[in-house]
Amino acid sequence: MKPRVFIALGANIPPKNHYLNEALRKLEADTSIKMIHQSSVYETAPVGYTDQDYFLNMVAEVETVYTPEELLTACQSIEQSLGRRRTIKNGPRTIDLDLLIYGNETVKTEQLTIPHPRMKERAFVLVPLAEIDASIEIDGKQVWEYVNKLSQEELADVRKRETD
């Protein structure tokens, strides 16, 4: 069976919707990537560096012939083509593409850690991921188990977007 691969998308510089849609379009336009599922889009309060605008976050499940490293490169070139500039750590960005899970592979190099090292405590990742499949395993536990550990406050900061 092909590995199930999950990518998290986040945008918090207007027009956020545009950047999110463009990133999805570019993923779909890559012939080495097949889009399988997309979560809803969520409006989320900024985590970490909090003095910034709210984010739009979502998760996409894809199939790909890329290796994890090649997929990271593809994601980074999408970020760059959409004007992503690295300034403040955790700060504002037009678009951020994080590689969450690549089947049951673990990777730990200077450029890439899979599963994504901070995904297990991030409501803005876990909630959309659980919408696609709450039974996905990360480090021996299922996504719903990590969701259950989130506080009411963390969950309240992640709201499904009502309008389009």
Ligand SMILES: Nc1ncnc2c1ncn2[C@@H]1O[C@H](COP(=O)(O)OP(=O)(O)OP(=O)(O)O)[C@@H](O)[C@H]1O
């Ligand atoms: N699973 C991964 N997905 C994406 N980037 C990763 C991953 N693991 C390591 N990295 C590395 O992290 C570096 C910094 O990424 P980036 O600037 O997007 O961080 P950030 O989005 O500000 O913070 P965070 O990584 O906490 O989401 C990238 O250059 C990349 O090499």
Ligand SMILES: Nc1nc2c(c(=O)[nH]1)N=C(CO)CN2
């Ligand atoms: N709500 C939210 N907060 C964040 C996000 C994000 O995508 N959504 N990304 C970060 C660094 O990658 C830091 N903080």
